[in-house]
Amino acid sequence: MFYIAIVGRPNVGKSTLFNKIVGGRPAIVDNTPGVTRDRHIAITERLDHRFGVMDTGGFEPAAEDELLAQTCEQTILAIEEADFIIFVVDGTVGINPLDEEVAKLLRKSNKPVILAVNKMENPRRHDEAFEFSKLGFGDVRPVSAEHSIGIESMLESALESAPKEEQTDDDADETRPIRIAVTGKPNAGKSSLVNRLTGGDRMMVSNIPGTTRDAIDTHLAHDDRRFTLIDTAGIRRKSKVTQKLEKYSVIMAMKAIERADVALLLIDGAEGISVQEAKIAGLIADAGCGVVIVVNKWDIVEKDEKTTLLYEEAIRRQLKFMAYAPIVFVSALTGQRVDKIWNAVEEVFVQYSKRIGTAKINSLVTDFTNRKQAPMYRGRRVKFYYTTQTRACPPTFVIMSNLPEGVNFSYRRYMVNQIRLQAGFEKTPIRILFKKPADRRTDQKRSKTRG
Template structure:
């Protein structure tokens, strides 16, 4: 059984820096601004020979009302309840503060192991200041520098016995469960070969569908993710721009394993002035680059603004499959007219990708979630579609017969043959003499025909022209 470790502490003590250090990636956004992290984020960490799940949490605020800080505190408390051990991080240079003491009291009430981390303790001065952590009554503070990677050996020594206890307890629980199961089985039910599983097939790890939820700020992305998961996993509220990091959550829809990624809202570059928002935007664009399917969430009361189209074009340019979700649909009075206008605007503004799936839904009530996931899985299959070379060349012969390529310098361009060179998105290579002289209009004609004949709606289709270099070709330049 894997160990789960929560990194907790007041804002701006270096929790996300430690999280990134343990997982070996710059996954969490790090900035000098206090309170950058708001949702809890999971990662697979490795320290020496020890592997464990680590949770990055929001900076703890002593608030219990309906404010954003109070909702962030609930996220942190959920991480503490889930974890086997908490790392309480304080700033060795700033010393112990009243909020650190308040947090220490809360962790003692959890009755789970706590390791006290004195971060930013690089150098002799920092190590000496770390001793102030004894005031918290949580044992010996470990001097550590997450930014420079110092003190990780001491952290390993502190985590290793807790991990060993976790493994031992897991074995005891498994043995007890097997004993209980055997007690329920009568002797007549026992089979001498029941324990022989050498001939059983090895389990196949499911492939994750990377599903990114993107859109402008405050269109309901996190609310939609919570509705899909069936729990308040992500921080939501009326405030715009609550989500700052891209949060990845492993999830299952039917038999399909999905990695669901909630992202920060994207605004126009001209409106972005703060460094933190630039970092959040870069994180969202990186999520789009690595996604398989992207759901662009629109506010049904303010649909398909210029920024929505900018995001959609970015998704298409990256070659990702796109689904458009009109959220807050329950607030629309004339739904038929609104849907008609939306589809017309999409066809007019995104002509390079015909047939983009459009789903109307409400993340608040859960209406339309089945249709959304049906559209996601359908476009995912299209995005992975492969067409045989024989079918492609029959198509090429037909399309050339219907509309031959134009003349160039008095000679007609010969289209030799076509083949699919990759999927995700469907990408085809067309070999031709004078390929670089084929007009753009004819290229668009071929792509449109490919989309229609081979049923590739809503997904980017790429057609790469390659020149044939046949020494016996009399039309060769």
């Protein structure tokens, strides 16, 4: 995946720009310097590209404060991992010594850079932005993140070098090895599980969180089916990630999820699900990856006849957005029910890589949208003309509509659920995109023509 890193000194508007690019307000925005303490990553789709955006804390290389020093390290890591850099400066105050420090670091990286001179909402001041060309970058853009000025054209330029995400024949091949990412917070039992699945001590196993330092691929076969296991370093609670090596492991884990067809989300059965597992689940969902929730260490949990049901209900409550994911209860230590993971992964992958004919999906969509019509949008009826599946892995559908912007969240969820249930996608994530057909005029235009 193509990654863009947004870097700069504190309080120049990096998080505001991040939020404008990815939509919503996922990063904390405040006028206090240093508010964005850790690197925030989001995956978004714009301008016919799917790409990742990394928001970094303010870069202060001489910081003595431990937290600020860690933020500086994260910025360096983001630069190393990114394919393209947006360097943000404050156009209202001129070049700052910290800007020069950031520029020096970026020049050493040899990465493509756009210099975004922010807070330039007044067009009469745009010429002042070119003062910043002294920092040594040829592509200087006056922008205003707050007022969305210059953002779209800047993104277009940044994405010119991004490869289009196209499905390969390998992705569509149901007989290829199923790529599995093993994820979870440290000490949930990831390496022990891989050792159990592979039948050997493939990886270093320790009770110290974070002992798996890299993403290591293991190729194997089970019941004549080929698999590739990717054991990722534990995605540690961000506030506890202090060493550079550990920060790099977090990035590696995220990239492993993006490579996978199915992620195993490990939960420590003795501790229960936490906010951290919910965050990891969010990363998996953003990547469009299939998932099996694996509750490990089930052998040491005190149980009665209702324990499994109550535990599953608790997971479903906390991961409502992942209701499609099967749940298995295992013990990597004893091997109890570990074989069930293989069956669950195969079931998810069959649906994850499934395609449905255009005639069938159109018939289904027509049927359930006629049965329950979309709410009116600004006094106009929302219509759906036709539907097609544009890709598998994950199954992605494009629905042509006269008012794509008029399909509200509740009705989108209704459509997803109906496709999931009626077309056999109960155990996989699916994506639905709404577009306006280029060769159809809207009802409003037709009425004006008639008038």
